[in-house]
Amino acid sequence: MEILLYLIVIFVVWAIVIFNLLVRDKNRVLTAWSDIDVQLRRRYDLIPKLVEAVKQYASYESATLEAVTEMRNTGEKVSAVSERGSLETQLGNNLQRLIALAEAYPDLKANQSFLDLQLNLTEVEKHIQYARRYYNGCVRNLNVRIESFPDMFIANLFKFQQAEFFEMSED
Numbered sequence: 001m002e003i004l005l006y007l008i009v010i011f012v013v014w015a016i017v018i019f020n021l022l023v024r025d026k027n028r029v030l031t032a033w034s035d036i037d038v039q040l041r042r043r044y045d046l047i048p049k050l051v052e053a054v055k056q057y058a059s060y061e062s063a064t065l066e067a068v069t070e071m072r073n074t075g076e077k078v079s080a081v082s083e084r085g086s087l088e089t090q091l092g093n094n095l096q097r098l099i100a101l102a103e104a105y106p107d108l109k110a111n112q113s114f115l116d117l118q119l120n121l122t123e124v125e126k127h128i129q130y131a132r133r134y135y136n137g138c139v140r141n142l143n144v145r146i147e148s149f150p151d152m153f154i155a156n157l158f159k160f161q162q163a164e165f166f167e168m169s170e171d
Contacts, residue, residue, distance in 0.1 A: 018154040025142040029163045032135035033081075036166060039128045040075065040088065046121050047072045047095070053114045054101055064101065068094045081164040088128075089168045095121065132166050139163040 051065050071091040078084050099118060143162045146155040154160075 015154055018151050019158060022142070022145060022151070022155055022158070022160050025138065025145055026160065026163075028138040029135070029142050032131065032138045033166075035131040036128065036135050039124055039131050040084075043091075043121070043124045043128065044072050044076055046117060046124065050095075050098065050114075050117045050121065053111065053117060054098060064094065064097050068098055081166050085167040092125070092168070128168075132168060136165050139165050 047068060051069055055065060068091070071087060071094060075084070075087050075091055078087055099121075102114065102118070142160075145151050146160050146162055
């Protein structure tokens with residue numbers, strides 16, 4: 001009888017430890033996604049300023065400017081991780097095209113506010129990549145724990161869900 005009591009106590013302690021680890025990993029994923037969201041918002045805040053700076057010099061390049069503005073507006077509305085990754089990749093590519101326009105306009109290339117915006121945008125892009133790597137690492141840890149034996153029993157019992165990776169092309 002005493003052995004059965006010890007086994008029950010050990011099982012309960014094990015279940016509590018596993019549950020707490022799953023909660024910790026889930027909260028790390030949520031926090032990491034919040035960090036990505038902050039960086040994406042910083043990027044979204046820079047885009048209108050960058051578009052305005054380029055517009056002053058390159059008024060006939062409206063297709064690129066409109067595409068960047070439209071993607072920025074769409075990006076703020078999308079919440080699904082997989083859709084957001086695809087959209088952010090496209091937005092990044094269009095931002096690269098926008099920055100490349102500066103090469104054709106020496107006055108714009110020399111404009112200090114444009115250079116500051118370009119530097120800030122480059123910095124934000126680096127932070128997005130760092131945040132994405134951290135987030136994906138947190139997702140990997142949570143997903144492995146949810147799929148691993150014996151943790152999977154507690155994860156299934158408490159309906160822990162696997163998280164999605166945030167995929168962006170690194171062109």
